[in-house]
Amino acid sequence: MREGPDIARIASLVGDPARANMLSALMGGTALTASELALEAGVSLPTASSHLSKLMEGGLLTLASQGRHRYYGLAGPQVAGMIEAITGVAEAVGPKRVRPGPRDAAMRVARVCYDHLAGEQAVAMLDRLVDRNVLVRDDKEIRLGPSAASHFAALGIDVEAKARRPVCRACLDWSVRRSHLAGTLGAAILDKILAEKWARREKDSRAVVFSPTGKQAFEKVFLA
Amino acid sequence: MREGPDIARIASLVGDPARANMLSALMGGTALTASELALEAGVSLPTASSHLSKLMEGGLLTLASQGRHRYYGLAGPQVAGMIEAITGVAEAVGPKRVRPGPRDAAMRVARVCYDHLAGEQAVAMLDRLVDRNVLVRDDKEIRLGPSAASHFAALGIDVEAKARRPVCRACLDWSVRRSHLAGTLGAAILDKILAEKWARREKDSRAVVFSPTGKQAFEKVFLA
DNA sequence: GCGACACTTCGAGCATGGTCGAAACATTGC
DNA sequence: GCAATGTTTCGACCATGCTCGAAGTGTCGC
Numbered sequence: 001m002r003e004g005p006d007i008a009r010i011a012s013l014v015g016d017p018a019r020a021n022m023l024s025a026l027m028g029g030t031a032l033t034a035s036e037l038a039l040e041a042g043v044s045l046p047t048a049s050s051h052l053s054k055l056m057e058g059g060l061l062t063l064a065s066q067g068r069h070r071y072y073g074l075a076g077p078q079v080a081g082m083i084e085a086i087t088g089v090a091e092a093v094g095p096k097r098v099r100p101g102p103r104d105a106a107m108r109v110a111r112v113c114y115d116h117l118a119g120e121q122a123v124a125m126l127d128r129l130v131d132r133n134v135l136v137r138d139d140k141e142i143r144l145g146p147s148a149a150s151h152f153a154a155l156g157i158d159v160e161a162k163a164r165r166p167v168c169r170a171c172l173d174w175s176v177r178r179s180h181l182a183g184t185l186g187a188a189i190l191d192k193i194l195a196e197k198w199a200r201r202e203k204d205s206r207a208v209v210f211s212p213t214g215k216q217a218f219e220k221v222f223l224a
Numbered sequence: 225m226r227e228g229p230d231i232a233r234i235a236s237l238v239g240d241p242a243r244a245n246m247l248s249a250l251m252g253g254t255a256l257t258a259s260e261l262a263l264e265a266g267v268s269l270p271t272a273s274s275h276l277s278k279l280m281e282g283g284l285l286t287l288a289s290q291g292r293h294r295y296y297g298l299a300g301p302q303v304a305g306m307i308e309a310i311t312g313v314a315e316a317v318g319p320k321r322v323r324p325g326p327r328d329a330a331m332r333v334a335r336v337c338y339d340h341l342a343g344e345q346a347v348a349m350l351d352r353l354v355d356r357n358v359l360v361r362d363d364k365e366i367r368l369g370p371s372a373a374s375h376f377a378a379l380g381i382d383v384e385a386k387a388r389r390p391v392c393r394a395c396l397d398w399s400v401r402r403s404h405l406a407g408t409l410g411a412a413i414l415d416k417i418l419a420e421k422w423a424r425r426e427k428d429s430r431a432v433v434f435s436p437t438g439k440q441a442f443e444k445v446f447l448a
Numbered sequence: 449g450c451g452a453c454a455c456t457t458c459g460a461g462c463a464t465g466g467t468c469g470a471a472a473c474a475t476t477g478c
Numbered sequence: 479g480c481a482a483t484g485t486t487t488c489g490a491c492c493a494t495g496c497t498c499g500a501a502g503t504g505t506c507g508c
Contacts, residue, residue, distance in 0.1 A: 005314035007248065012239025020232035034455060044498055049456055059317035068454050068505040078313055085309040089302055090229035093283030258485060268468055273486050
């Protein structure tokens with residue numbers, strides 16, 4: 001008999017269709033209310049509420065109460081990374097889905113992963129940052145390189161800002177099957193992309209769509 | 225309602241304690257038989273068999289039939305990565321486990337991996353055998369070198385003995401993260417270590433403990 | 449205060465699926 | 479051939495936990 005961390009408990013939390021739908025919805029990065037999540041999951045409000053308390057108890061969600069609204073969000077990037085990893089396996093072993101539609105294609109190119117950018121663009125960006133020695137990766141770890149502070153300061157991003165969360169983290173991309181950049185730096189870069197209006201979020205989707213000029217600007221800064 | 229890859233299906237496969245234990249056991253990289261896995265999971269053989277067919281159907285395992293033995297293994301690194309991600313969350317969220325005891329330390333040094341030796345000693349042994357050209361490794365394959373037959377004959381091990389199972393196999397060591405020697409040769413070496421009483425198996429554990437003189441003998445033969 | 453709204457708790461119904469013993473099947477060794 | 483061993487299938491039992499309607503708690507606007 002095995003011991004150690006109770007992985008079955010965590011996996012079974014994700015293993016219910018209603019809860020899996022809720023978690024997928026929360027992968028967009030915005031906190032949602034119980035009613036919104038009930039709608040996403042296709043269950044009644046009482047059922048949703050019961051699922052949410054289970055997810056809370058399991059430590060997968062955080063709760064922010066604001067008046068009579070209660071906003072549920074993913075507990076952190078580690079949880080997001082886990083969902084992403086499970087999604088990757090589901091995609092790989094699942095029955096080949098119907099021919100990928102346009103939204104799928106957009107998702108593969110760029111999408112939100114909790115609070116940072118994922119997809120081909122994000123993977124390419126991390127590769128390039130490592131090539132240029134701005135970031136350094138040891139096996140699974142990613143650290144700041146010597147020129148990181150000045151490089152990101154030019155973009156208005158302060159990598160020195162103290163934070164509980166690690167500045168850099170690797171997050172496995174389900175569509176490309178390679179890592180992209182998570183952590184506070186990943187979040188700050190996504191913020192910048194949206195703030196500069198290089199790209200906008202697709203309605204009701206995790207897809208992130210770059211405008212032609214925005215794409216040029218992004219590539220100039222991160223893929224040059 | 226959400227669409228896309230069926231993450232609930234995959235997660236629920238991992239979400240059963242028996243199956244989670246089996247998958248954890250397989251994280252070592254060695255394929256195991258149904259009986260071994262039943263033991264690991266603490267369930268009866270019929271129950272284990274039922275779980276295994278579900279995991280197979282879900283695409284999480286591969287099966288290698290060899291005579292009346294059927295070896296189950298993880299379907300690939302992506303699946304292993306997913307298990308690792310879930311384990312990480314479970315560890316972060318769950319109660320902190322008790323500080324690793326002496327048995328854990330012993331396990332890292334040397335332990336049984338189904339029928340052969342694993343752990344630091346085993347990894348060092350394989351490295352040395354390859355250095356001395358007794359064995360030759362191409363990428364993930366391990367083959368017998370020119371001097372293998374005479375070298376092992378001196379130890380009373382006949383590497384020419386016909387067997388369905390490969391004579392040499394690489395097996396990924398979970399504690400060292402490098403390969404050690406499996407296959408009939410790996411099994412024969414473990415047999416010799418135990419037969420010569422260089423080491424004994426710890427009760428109810430996979431740990432293998434060398435006696436002081438046994439360790440010297442082992443090192444003289446395999447690590448010199 | 450009193451409705452309106454957001455959400456949770458309670459209770460009961462119900463399906464899914466985990467469990468094992470017994471028996472069937474398959475392969476090996478003699 | 480027959481016995482021994484490893485594994486799967488079958489059948490029946492049973493617990494877990496998902497589900498929703500109805501009722502209860504808390505918060506806001508007026």
